[in-house]
Amino acid sequence: MKKNIGIFSTKQGHQSIAEAIKEKIEKEAGDRYQVHIYYTKQPFSLIYKSIYRLAPKAFDRPYEFSVNMIKNHAELNKLVSVFFLKSTYQSCIRFIKEKNIDVVINTFFYFQPALEKIKQKKNIPYINAIANPRTIHPFELSPKAEINLFFDKENLTKYQKKCLAKAAGWFVGERFEREYRKEEIKKKLKIKTAINFLIVSGSEGSTAVLKILPALINCQKPLQVFVACGHNKTLYNNVLGIQKSLAAFSQSKAIITPLKFTKKIHLYMQAADLIIGKAGPNTLFESVATVTPFFAITHLAQEEGNLEIIQEYQLGYVEEKVKAANKKILDIINQPQQLEKFHKHLLNLKAYNQQSAQILIKKIDQIFKNKLKNK
The missing domain is CATH 3.40.50.2000 (Glycogen Phosphorylase B;)
Structure with a gap:
């Protein structure tokens, strides 16, 4: 029994x-x-x-x-x-x-x-x-x-x-840890741009993630940006409004797409070249499991140590000042090859967590x- x-x-x-x-x-x-x-x-x-x-x-x-x-x-x-x-x-x-x-x-x-x-x-x-x-x-x-x-x-x-x-x-769900082919996932999600970012806002959807959208909207390269809004309907509607405005009035090369809460968020993480957002532990280690670099732009007091982990284990970037974060994001868009330096470190930590x-x-x-x- x-x-x-x-x-x-x-x-x-x-x-x-x-x-x-x-x-x-x-x-x-x-x-x-x-x-x-x-x-x-x-x-x-x-x-x-x-x-x-x-x-x-x-x-x-x-x-x-x-x-x-x-x-x-x-x-x-x-x-x-x-x-x-x-x-x-x-x-x-x-x-x-x-x-x-x-x-x-x-x-x-x-x-x-x-x-x-x-x-x-x-x-x-x-x-x-x-x-x-x-x-x-x-x-x-x-x-x-x-x-x-x-x-x-x-x-x-x-x-x-x-x-x-x-x-x-750290305990991470198997769907994040399983092996995958990025191009196949991108095709499944109908992503056509070479560069693809995922912005995560925590399960409750903090509006703090909106502060980096201007840099993405004003970039000069084709870019797909998914914004995971969790259960926050206000955040979802705000991003949806931005999406409609860009389609109607802007010459922006960025495609901004809001996501409601989804059990398939692992697919968007797998498809992403970079995950941007709040340095919550579950999101951070789910990013590690998908071998995707993480850019922390905000955190709560109990997440202070997570910023240390990102830097110590070389998992990505930490920049919470809006101007500096936007500048670094534009630099990544223009030189995405710099993300490759995190690959082996992400693999090492993934193996440790497993x-x-x-x-x-x-x-x-x-x-x-x-x-x-x-x-």
Whole structure:
């Protein structure tokens, strides 16, 4: 009989990693394990979405404040943990009972206190997959988890005294990792231009990506630009308006095409010569999986370390000043061969991330072996 594994997550920013973990376990060990995902909404998610779409940087100060709060105010830290516990404990218990869960994997810090208590009371072990590769909030660490999975070794020295820790790479969906022929994908998507860019704005569609459109519109070479708008209807309609204006009144050689949320975004990444956008971890590593250079033009406070990763691993460019970003983009359009220098580095990191499934499954296997020994 298959053992049941439960993943606890949220669809706001964490759905990609939760689904990738599920997919990898069932592909590599589907004869032994069945995986179920439980999603919860982030606290105040409606307010978060509304502000994020218009002014994502507005969350930087609250994030920094919360980090300092946790470090310097133990009592306040306990109060927040109690709030998380009371908000999630009963729903976690119900899901675990309903699905007969044997092992838990967590990708969202909101569940941490509840899962730690469940481990203590019900003896259900859990694995903590940290959903930020470098800039890690104190709430994301779990001293009571069987293991905390980090992206790379950069944070191990810093955190391994606080919790059991291991570097495991990043979990990316198989559709991004599969081999492909770029020209075949471009033909499938009916892309006829030699140069093709994809602008990504995050799952909620930040309008911050609009700041680099003028440079693309004014370029002197034929250029296809897809703008992935996620679930943001306002952003989609804005880009659609730009598309119609260009078709009617402009001599621009750029073709600007808005994309609604699509499960086929991997095809547009595969077809792209460059991916431009917010330096969110899932988008960044999905770009790596498709071996496509990434140009970060904006980020949130918790994504600060992702800029370091882009530069350290040589995955692409970082430039958040509008004038300088536009200048660099025009330079890339005029000399696209410069993108080739990132190819081998992208391949190396892709291979590193692909080992994540084996590392995770090895740990799950070990947990079940230990359970048998202790019976």
